[in-house]
Amino acid sequence: KAGVTQTPRYLIKTRGQQVTLSCSPISGHRSVSWYQQTPGQGLQFLFEYFSETQRNKGNFPGRFSGRQFSNSRSEMNVSTLELGDSALYLCASSLAPSGMRQETQYFGPGTRLLVL
Amino acid sequence: SQQGEEDPQALSIQEGENATMNCSYKTSINNLQWYRQNSGRGLVHLILIRSNEREKHSGRLRVTLDTSKKSSSLLITASRAADTASYFCATGAYSGAGSYQLTFGKGTKLSVIP
Numbered sequence: 001k002a003g004v005t006q007t008p009r010y011l012i013k014t015r016g017q018q019v020t021l022s023c024s025p026i027s028g029h030r031s032v033s034w035y036q037q038t039p040g041q042g043l044q045f046l047f048e049y050f051s052e053t054q055r056n057k058g059n060f061p062g063r064f065s066g067r068q069f070s071n072s073r074s075e076m077n078v079s080t081l082e083l084g085d086s087a088l089y090l091c092a093s094s095l096a097p098s099g100m101r102q103e104t105q106y107f108g109p110g111t112r113l114l115v116l
Numbered sequence: 117s118q119q120g121e122e123d124p125q126a127l128s129i130q131e132g133e134n135a136t137m138n139c140s141y142k143t144s145i146n147n148l149q150w151y152r153q154n155s156g157r158g159l160v161h162l163i164l165i166r167s168n169e170r171e172k173h174s175g176r177l178r179v180t181l182d183t184s185k186k187s188s189s190l191l192i193t194a195s196r197a198a199d200t201a202s203y204f205c206a207t208g209a210y211s212g213a214g215s216y217q218l219t220f221g222k223g224t225k226l227s228v229i230p
Contacts, residue, residue, distance in 0.1 A: 004158070033218075043159075043204065043220035056215045090158060104149070105218060107158035 002027065004093050004108035012114045018079040021111045025072050025093030031055075032074040033105060034066060037088040046089075049074055050096075078113075086115045120148075120205040120221030128227040135192040137224040139205030140185075147208040148181055148188050149218070152201045159204065162190075197230045 005024045013019050025032050033056075034046040045058035049068035066076040072093075078085055089112075092105035123138045139148070147166045151159040165172045165181045165188070172179045178191040192199055202223040210216050 035220075042222040045217055045219065048217075056217055058217075092159075104161045104164060106161065107151075109158045 004091060004106055006089075006091050006108040006111050008111060009109065010112050010114075012116065013081050014116050015081055015083060017081050018077060019081060019113060020075055020077045021089055021091075021113075023074045023076075023091030023093075023108060025074070025091075026106055029093035029095055029106070030072050031094045031096060032068055032072065033092045033094075034074070034076050035090045035092065036060075037090060037110070038086070043090070046076065081115045083115050086113060088112050120207050120219065122203070122205055122221045122224040124224060125222070126225040126227070128229065129195055131195060131197055131228055131230050133195055135195050135199070135226055135228070137190045137203050137205075137226070139188045139190070139221055141188075141205075141207045142186065143207075143209065145183075145207040145209045146216070148179075149206045149208065150177075150179060150188075150190050151204045151206060151220075153204065153223070154201045162203075192226075195226075195228045197228050199226060200228045201226060 007022045031050045033048040035043050037043045047054055047066050048056040052068045063079045068074045088110045090107055090110045092107045094105045120139045120141045129135050147164055149164045150162040153159045163174045163179050165179050176193045181188045202225050204220050204223045206218045206220045208218050
């Protein structure tokens with residue numbers, strides 16, 4: 001079974017631009033979560049989607065948004081990029097919303113975003 | 117915000133030795149998980165221990181959980197060079213309106229010297 005895939009793997013943008021990252025979960029997994037990882041703040045939860053609905057949201061500004069499609073694939077968008085948005089963005093999938101059966105999350109390789 | 121705090125931040129050992137990493141957290145949890153990350157890549161799930169469990173084993177891994185002290189430890193026995201990675205504890209808990217969230221610590225960087 002293929003793992004979680006994320007595209008693109010690397011991205012360079014300039015301040016003020018916007019970016020869209022994509023995540024394809026493991027086949028059959030319906031829940032997708034997004035995390036931001038930086039050296040200073042570590043891994044921080046962005047949001048979780050299940051059945052095209054946002055189930056949970058972390059403490060990030062409205063510039064960060066996401067969506068999930070009917071095939072469970074998810075995208076996250078960051079508008080008006082700032083230098084501090086440079087990070088590794090990780091996507092994780094699980095069979096069910098993690099609150100229902102405390103399912104393990106399976107992570108993709110991440111998208112490394114550099115904002116200049 | 118970080119829930120789990122790993123200790124030590126970095127650990128360097130010789131191949132064959134045991135490695136112990138600790139995690140402390142502040143609020144009530146439903147489970148605690150340990151993940152491994154190699155060189156800024158994706159995280160790999162290692163083990164999950166529920167709040168009503170005290171110890172769990174998986175291969176060379178042994179995890180303990182002490183909910184009264186709000187702490188957990190991960191022991192890797194007979195370490196190998198391939199164990200070199202960052203190890204994160206993540207606490208799973210319900211937060212408001214029944215939603216569930218996994219919160220990660222900042223990790224322990226383990227170096228196993230051949």
